[in-house]
Amino acid sequence: MTIQTKARARCHWLPDLDAAAAPLYQALVERLAADIAAGTLAPGERLPPQRLLADALKVTVGTITRAYREAERRGLVEAKVGSGTRVRSLASDAPSFHHLSQATDGSVDLSLSVPIPHPMRAQQLAAVMERLAHRPGAIDAALAYHPEQGSQTSRERLADWLTEQGLPMAADELILTSGGQHADYLALQALVQPGEAVASAAMTYPGMIAAARQLGLKHLAVPMDDQGILPQALERLCLQQKIRLLYLMPEHNNPxxxxxxxxxxEAIVEIARRHDLLLVEDGVQFVTAERRGVPLYRLAPERSLYIFSVSKLLAGGLRMGAIHAPANLMSRLAAALRAQYWATPELMASAAVEWLTSPEAKTLIDWQWQEVAERQQLLAERLKGHEISAHPCSFYAWLTLPEPWRAVDFVARAAERGVTVIGADPFCVGSQPAPQAVRICVTPPAERAQLDEGLTRLAALLDEEPRRDSPLV
Ligand SMILES: Cc1ncc(COP(=O)(O)O)c(C=O)c1O
Structure with missing residues (x-):
């Protein structure tokens, strides 16, 4: 048997390549894309090792390496240290909301960072809609076309509210968006060209990873510690290549x-100025004014965007957010938003702003801060002795698993006991190795007792020896 025949027998994916196609690596990527689209290659499926596929196709390993790299850049596959290259699985993208519901079977979902369910939300929104409906001219205004950045009235009211929260801004510095994810995407789309590089902490919000990939941007990971990205590492990266934009969550990094x-x-701002980086400060995971440090947009107003959303305070389904940006970037952001869908729906914007600025919302938000702090306290008690990183305003905590637990096993064992948590993988940029850690959200259960039950089950699990299902060979 020739080397090629042997390799062909061992390759579970053997694309038909037109030898005349040039360049060959490109033809391979196209074949890969077609097979993924046709379902021949399933999400999560491992691609053949590079050397094996090279032998089977009688091409150089360099051609395969280049093809896999290009496929990764296009978001078709993902390469992880130690586990080869796999077809990108949707499940490893941003955590999905599909499964989230208030369980009746004793299971406890602690996977997503959502506002705490409470009947107050529906009651308040109903009252707000009623008020709007009876305010002369309000519905007519909501039904009219508005400028790309959103109506003057909604922007003014939002700017005033944010200013009261210790985030001083003016209406003409704001552009309304359909939530925080839209704001993140819009910033990348408007300000970074395909192929250019953006950077973030090595572990970051999965929606940002997905947006950069979708837009064909190079996403670089900056090593981090318990204060976020390391300035020296950022400096090194900037010296190696041109970075256009740096995405950060200075108050509490998700996850x-x-x-x-x-x-x-200050160190990061200084580097940003020297290397001319735009800064995107994602404030969607909101914190109270007294807990907040100086926002980056106050330290470097000429190059910083601040992103806000009502999702964590009022309701994720409202899809209402905003970008605060320097004047010289406004027209590019507005043009991108116009090209997408003209403007954020004013009916949503006016309802969200009416609610946010109402006395009822203050009651709801204050209750939620108190409840979040108490839930964090409960988590600290139930998981006492374990390595936890959390913030009193945070909807989640980060648990570094004790030896010899691996995140993948812990997530699976927790699921067997009816508790859903997310491992580190979806938060890792590119092929960064994932730490053995999980994110535990304290907000999804409506009742604190459900959270307590979930945490108690996790604590019991941590005391056990991990069981591995993986074969030894
Ligand atoms: C850091 C961060 N940015 C953006 C978002 C998305 O916000 P929205 O639901 O308003 O789109 C989230 C949601 O969890 C988030 O954690």
């Missing part, structure tokens, strides 16, 4: 909870 102190913020 690790890292919070930047003042010196760290």
């Amino acid at each position: 690790t909870g890292a919070r930047m102190g003042q010196a760290r913020r």
Whole structure:
């Protein structure tokens, strides 16, 4: 048997390649894309090792490496240290909302960072809609076309509210968006060209990873510690290649909870100025004014965007957010938004702003801060002795698993006991190795007792020896 015949027998994926196609690596990527689209290659399926596929196709290993790299850049596959290259699985993208519901079977979902369910939300929104409906001209205004950045009235009211929260801004510095994810996407789409590089902490919000991939941007990971990205590492990366934009969550990184102190913020701003980086500060995981450090947009107003959303305060289904940006970037952001869908729906914007600025919303938000702090306290008690990183305003905690637990086993064992948590993988940028850690959200259960039950089951699990299902060979 020739080397090629032997390799062909061992390759579970053997694309038909037109030898005349040039360049060959490109033809291979196209074949890969077609087979994924046709379902011949399933999400999560491992691609043949590079050397094996090269032998089977009688091409150089370099051609396969280039093809796999290009496929990764196009978001078709993902390469992880130690586990080869796999077809990108939707499940490893941003955590999905599909499965989230208030369980009746004793299971406890602690996977997503959502506002705490409470009947107050529906009652308040109903009252707000009623008020709007009876306010002369309000519905007519909501039904009219508005400028790309959103109606003047909604922007003014939102700017005033944010200013009261210790985030001073003016209406003409704001552009309304359909939530925080839209704001993140819009910032990347409007300000970074396909092929250019953006950077973030090595572990970051999966929606940002998905947006950068979707837009064909190079996403670089900056090593981090418990204060977020390391300035020296950022400096090194900037010296190696041109980075256009740096995405950060200075108050508490999703998922690790890292919070930047003042010196760290200043060091990063200084590097951003020297290397001409745009800064995107994602404030969707909102914190109270007294817990907040100086926002980056106050330290470097000429190059910083601040992103806000009502999703964590009022309701994720409202899809209402905003970008605060320097004047020279406004027209590019507005043009991108116009090209997407003209403007954020004013009916939603006016309802969300009416609710946010109402006395009822203050009662709801204050209740939620108190409840979040108490739930974090409960988590600290139930998981006492374990390595937890959390913030009193945070909807989640980051648990570094004790030896010899691996995140994949812990997530699976927790699921067997009816508790859903998310491992580190979806938060890792590119092929960054995932730490053996999980994110535990304290907010999804309506009742604190359900959270307690879920945490108690996790604590019991942590005391056990991990069981591995993986074969030894
Ligand atoms: C850091 C961060 N940014 C953006 C979002 C998305 O916000 P929205 O639901 O408003 O689109 C989330 C949601 O969890 C988030 O954690």
